[in-house]
Amino acid sequence: MNQIELLEMAIKFHGHKCPAMPLGLRAGWVAMEKLGVERASNKELFCYLETGPAHAMMCFGDGVQVATGCTYGKGNIEKLNYSKIGIILIDVKNKKAVRVSINPEFHKMAIGSQFVQMRKNGIEPKDIAPEIIDPLVEKVMQASDDKLFKISNVFNFDFKPKKSTFELHECEKCGETVFATAIRIVDGKTLCLPCSEYEKAPAV
Ligand SMILES: [Zn+2]
Ligand SMILES: [Zn+2]
Structure with a gap:
């Protein structure tokens, strides 16, 4: 082009x-x-x-x-x-x-x-x-x-690119799929960020 x-x-x-x-x-x-x-x-x-x-x-x-x-x-x-x-x-x-x-x-x-x-x-x-x-x-x-x-x-500039993950999990609360870079383990359960209490998700 x-x-x-x-x-x-x-x-x-x-x-x-x-x-x-x-x-x-x-x-x-x-x-x-x-x-x-x-x-x-x-x-x-x-x-x-x-x-x-x-x-x-x-x-x-x-x-x-x-x-x-x-x-x-x-x-x-x-x-x-x-x-x-x-x-x-x-x-x-x-x-x-x-x-x-x-x-x-x-x-x-x-x-x-x-x-x-x-x-x-x-x-x-x-x-x-x-x-x-x-x-x-x-x-x-x-x-x-x-x-x-x-x-x-x-x-x-010695830039170090982040490596992409291909590892997929399933949130045990909402059942949605989530990549490994953002899962949280709460009381032994694998959760996505909005379902975990670790980080506040943006309001929907
Ligand atoms: Zn403009
Ligand atoms: Zn979830």
Whole structure:
């Protein structure tokens, strides 16, 4: 897939057109170029995503996933919750990494845009006119790497991937199946996390 096709796919995946998602594509691409790697088909790459739990431009993270192939489904991306627009991309096999973070000048300019002001006023991205969004997306897609980002040199990173388990258990309380990484033994019974009293499960 070329970059235009990836942009189209990313917009479908993301759900709406906005400038922060393509910025994530660009961050992923420049990091991959710097490392000399291809998009991960499995877990060849690992990404630390520096965005946080609730702030503007979090859409960045979806672009990063599409560009790098580091996805929450495959488990080769982890959110650091720094509330920053940046990534550390790791070439797992060659133990090399690069950090790409938003250029503060560009960030300050972007946060003052009409699009962001409208978002701040509670207008949904899908309700913002293409005449406002399209030029911003175009700008992000066309701008030079240096205008958008600060890019580190490649550095050594001895990343130790977690080994996936294939071991399946059955919870003795709810009867549901659960992988070995999260079972708890309570009074001799094998339980899943929501059924155990060890950790509070999220409210359903
Ligand atoms: Zn978005
Ligand atoms: Zn259970």
